[in-house]
Amino acid sequence: MEQILARTLEQEVGKVSVQEKQLLLSRLLARLAHEIRNPLSSLGIHVQLLEEDIARSAPQIQERSTVRFEIIRGELQRLDNLVKQFLNLAGPSSVSLQPVDVSRVTGHVCKLLHPEAAARNIEIALTTASDLPALAADPVQLTQALVNLVLNAIQAVVRDGHIEVGARLDDTGGWMLISVHDSGPGVPVERQSVIFEPFVTTKDEGSGLGLWIVQQIALAHGGTVGTANAPAGGAVFTLQLPVRGKEPGDG
Ligand SMILES: Nc1ncnc2c1ncn2[C@@H]1O[C@H](COP(=O)(O)OP(=O)(O)O)[C@@H](O)[C@H]1O
Ligand SMILES: [Mg+2]
Known part of the structure; x- marks a missing residue:
C-alpha cells in the first residue's frame, strides 16, 4: 500500500517542495484512512447480522460458515489495523507523553527484531545504560521509530554483521540520545540530508x-534525528529527545 501511494504521489510531488510533499502525504494518508474506516465499520456490522441469520439456519450451513466468518473477521481486523497505522503515520504530531523506561523500549525492539537479524547472522547488542531517568515520550511512537531504524540497519548490513542499540544522556542531562549503529556501508555524506525526505529510497522494494x-x-x-558515519565504519542514526518532553511553544 505504501508503495502504491509512493508511486501515485511521486509524479505529482516531483514539482513541489519537501514541506509541501510532507503536508500532501499527511493529508492523503489521513483522508485515505478516514475514507476506508467508514465502510469498514459498516462491513463489520453487516457481517455480524449475517452471522446471526446463519445461526438460525441448518447445521451443515452453520458449520461451513464458521470457518468463513473467521476468515472474514480476521481480514476485517487486518484492514482495521492497517487503517490505524496509517492514521498514526498521518498524525504523529498528537503524541501522548508518559514516563518511558528507555531500557525497556530499546530491549523490546531488539527482542522483536532478533529473529529477523538472526536469520541473516546479524548480532544485535543492547548498550543502553541502566541508570537512565524516565523519558517523557509516547511509547508506541518511540517503538515505531526504533523499529524503523533497526530494520534499516538490518537491511544495510544484509548479512553477517552487528548492530548496537543504545541510549544515554547527553552532557547537560537534558537530552536522551538513542542511537542505532550498524556495521553496514554507511550513508554517503552527500545523501545524509536527503534520506529523511519522503520517497527517497535506494531499495527496489523500498517506500522511502x-x-x-x-x-x-x-x-x-x-x-x-540525525545520521553520521562512525569512524570505524557503518551508519549511526541518533534520536535526540528532550528528557522532560516537548515544552509548550517549542514549535
Ligand atoms: N542504516 C543505514 N545504512 C545505510 N543507508 C541507510 C540506512 N538507513 C537508511 N539508509 C538509506 O536511506 C534510505 C531511506 O530509508 P527509509 O526512509 O527507511 O526508506 P526505505 O527503507 O524504504 O528505503 C534507504 O533507502 C537507504 O538508502
Ligand atoms: Mg526503511
Missing part, C-alpha cells in the same frame, strides 16, 4: 517513508 516517519516522530517530541 521509514526515515521520514522517524523524523516526524522525533519532531513531534520536540527532538531531532
Whole structure:
C-alpha cells in the first residue's frame, strides 16, 4: 500500500517542495484512512447480522460458515489495523507523553527484531545504560521509530554483521540520545540530508517513508534525528529527545 501511494504521489510531488510533499502525504494518508474506516465499520456490522441469520439456519450451513466468518473477521481486523497505522503515520504530531523506561523500549525492539537479524547472522547488542531517568515520550511512537531504524540497519548490513542499540544522556542531562549503529556501508555524506525526505529510497522494494516517519516522530517530541558515519565504519542514526518532553511553544 505504501508503495502504491509512493508511486501515485511521486509524479505529482516531483514539482513541489519537501514541506509541501510532507503536508500532501499527511493529508492523503489521513483522508485515505478516514475514507476506508467508514465502510469498514459498516462491513463489520453487516457481517455480524449475517452471522446471526446463519445461526438460525441448518447445521451443515452453520458449520461451513464458521470457518468463513473467521476468515472474514480476521481480514476485517487486518484492514482495521492497517487503517490505524496509517492514521498514526498521518498524525504523529498528537503524541501522548508518559514516563518511558528507555531500557525497556530499546530491549523490546531488539527482542522483536532478533529473529529477523538472526536469520541473516546479524548480532544485535543492547548498550543502553541502566541508570537512565524516565523519558517523557509516547511509547508506541518511540517503538515505531526504533523499529524503523533497526530494520534499516538490518537491511544495510544484509548479512553477517552487528548492530548496537543504545541510549544515554547527553552532557547537560537534558537530552536522551538513542542511537542505532550498524556495521553496514554507511550513508554517503552527500545523501545524509536527503534520506529523511519522503520517497527517497535506494531499495527496489523500498517506500522511502521509514526515515521520514522517524523524523516526524522525533519532531513531534520536540527532538531531532540525525545520521553520521562512525569512524570505524557503518551508519549511526541518533534520536535526540528532550528528557522532560516537548515544552509548550517549542514549535
Ligand atoms: N542504516 C543505514 N545504512 C545505510 N543507508 C541507510 C540506512 N538507513 C537508511 N539508509 C538509506 O536511506 C534510505 C531511506 O530509508 P527509509 O526512509 O527507511 O526508506 P526505505 O527503507 O524504504 O528505503 C534507504 O533507502 C537507504 O538508502
Ligand atoms: Mg526503511
